[in-house]
Amino acid sequence: MSPRTHKSVTVRVPAKVNVQLAVGAARADGFHDLANVFLAVSLYDEVTVTPAETLTVTCSGPDADQVPLDRTNLAARAAEILAARNGRSDAVHLHIAKNIPVAGGMAGGSADGAGALLACDALWGLGTPRAQLLEICAELGSDVPFSLVGGAALGTGRGELLTPVEAGTFHWVFAVADGGLSTPAVFREFDRLAEGRSIPVPQAAPALLTALASGDADALAATLANDLQPAALSLRPQLAATLEAGTSAGALATLVSGSGPTTAFLVRDPESALKVAAALEASGTCRTTRTATSPAPGATVLPS
Numbered sequence: 338m339s340p341r342t343h344k345s346v347t348v349r350v351p352a353k354v355n356v357q358l359a360v361g362a363a364r365a366d367g368f369h370d371l372a373n374v375f376l377a378v379s380l381y382d383e384v385t386v387t388p389a390e391t392l393t394v395t396c397s398g399p400d401a402d403q404v405p406l407d408r409t410n411l412a413a414r415a416a417e418i419l420a421a422r423n424g425r426s427d428a429v430h431l432h433i434a435k436n437i438p439v440a441g442g443m444a445g446g447s448a449d450g451a452g453a454l455l456a457c458d459a460l461w462g463l464g465t466p467r468a469q470l471l472e473i474c475a476e477l478g479s480d481v482p483f484s485l486v487g488g489a490a491l492g493t494g495r496g497e498l499l500t501p502v503e504a505g506t507f508h509w510v511f512a513v514a515d516g517g518l519s520t521p522a523v524f525r526e527f528d529r530l531a532e533g534r535s536i537p538v539p540q541a542a543p544a545l546l547t548a549l550a551s552g553d554a555d556a557l558a559a560t561l562a563n564d565l566q567p568a569a570l571s572l573r574p575q576l577a578a579t580l581e582a583g584t585s586a587g588a589l590a591t592l593v594s595g596s597g598p599t600t601a602f603l604v605r606d607p608e609s610a611l612k613v614a615a616a617l618e619a620s621g622t623c624r625t626t627r628t629a630t631s632p633a634p635g636a637t638v639l640p641s
């Protein structure tokens with residue numbers, strides 16, 4: 338065996354919460370223009386790539402059985418696109434250590450796509466310029482560029498055009514629901530609920546950006562907004578009880594994370610996070626909880 342077959346690269350990639358998700362009218366291409374204020378949180382998947390005879394995907398973690406292991410997996414697609422762009426026929430084994438809820442509105446699949454891209458780039462020693470990596474990310478999905486960059490950013494267009502924004506430290510609890518929600522279905526429900534109404538051009542709220550930069554949790558709590566929340570609640574009415582349980586437990590603000598069904602609870606400090614998480618678990622309105630802080634770094638190659 339050549340030494341090359343022993344080489345592997347692991348990349349760690351964060352989940353996201355959208356502190357503002359302003360959604361415009363449906364575009365001709367089926368997407369919606371957004372003003373999407375992304376915040377990376379300290380919940381991570383790890384993607385490990387190893388040279389292999391054929392492209393294979395494995396996954397570990399509590400929700401591993403819900404993750405597709407074929408070529409539709411965003412990590413597999415990322416590896417294939419990067420190889421094709423560089424005229425390479427290398428195959429890899431991709432292992433995903435999954436900690437981000439699946440189909441939960443926290444960009445778990447996107448994280449794995451960005452992670453696999455960066456890992457393959459490092460494994461193959463390509464040194465692909467950042468702008469090209471971001472272009473491939475946008476081809477993989479609207480959330481994937483943010484998974485690569487992490488931190489805090491405003492996403493415009495369909496969410497793929499990123500401008501970094503300032504963010505202080507915030508503490509979060511996430512309530513993981515039973516089962517996922519399909520992102521296209523939530524956008525369709527948004528369209529249905531918006532029928533007959535004029536939809537404003539989506540814009541980032543200056544007060545939210547100021548609150549985010551200040552690290553003032555009360556100010557951020559007053560400005561959190563997700564236009565997809567009514568659609569997610571319409572498809573999954575039980576989420577209202579989860580949000581209510583978080584409010585009763587003392588969360589400063591509650592919101593559906595992206596397209597849901599994960600719900601996000603902004604809390605003052607790590608102690609409140611533990612208290613709110615315990616109350617949510619005791620309420621029986623969610624499957625499990627996670628605590629996290631923001632902002633978190635984007636996709637990062639781990640030392641081997």
Ligand SMILES: C[C@](O)(CO)[C@H](O)COP(=O)(O)OP(=O)(O)OC[C@H]1O[C@@H](n2ccc(N)nc2=O)[C@H](O)[C@@H]1O
Nearest residue numbers: 367368369371478479480481495496520521524595596
């Ligand atoms: C809800 C969010 O997670 C918020 O960050 C994203 O907007 C969704 O991003 P994503 O999962 O990467 O979505 P994509 O894979 O790009 O698109 C999946 C589907 O979601 C819908 N979609 C997505 C993004 C967008 N700006 N408008 C849309 O209408 C479209 O039906 C699209 O076919």
Ligand SMILES: Nc1ncnc2c1ncn2[C@@H]1O[C@H](COP(=O)(O)OP(=O)(O)OP(=O)(O)O)[C@@H](O)[C@H]1O
Nearest residue numbers: 410411439440441442443444445446447449480520
């Ligand atoms: N690596 C992956 N991990 C999880 N799901 C994946 C992956 N690759 C493809 N998928 C598919 O994508 C679907 C959405 O899963 P994902 O976890 O990305 O949802 P999400 O967090 O709601 O996404 P987003 O917040 O970006 O809208 C899954 O149901 C699954 O079929």
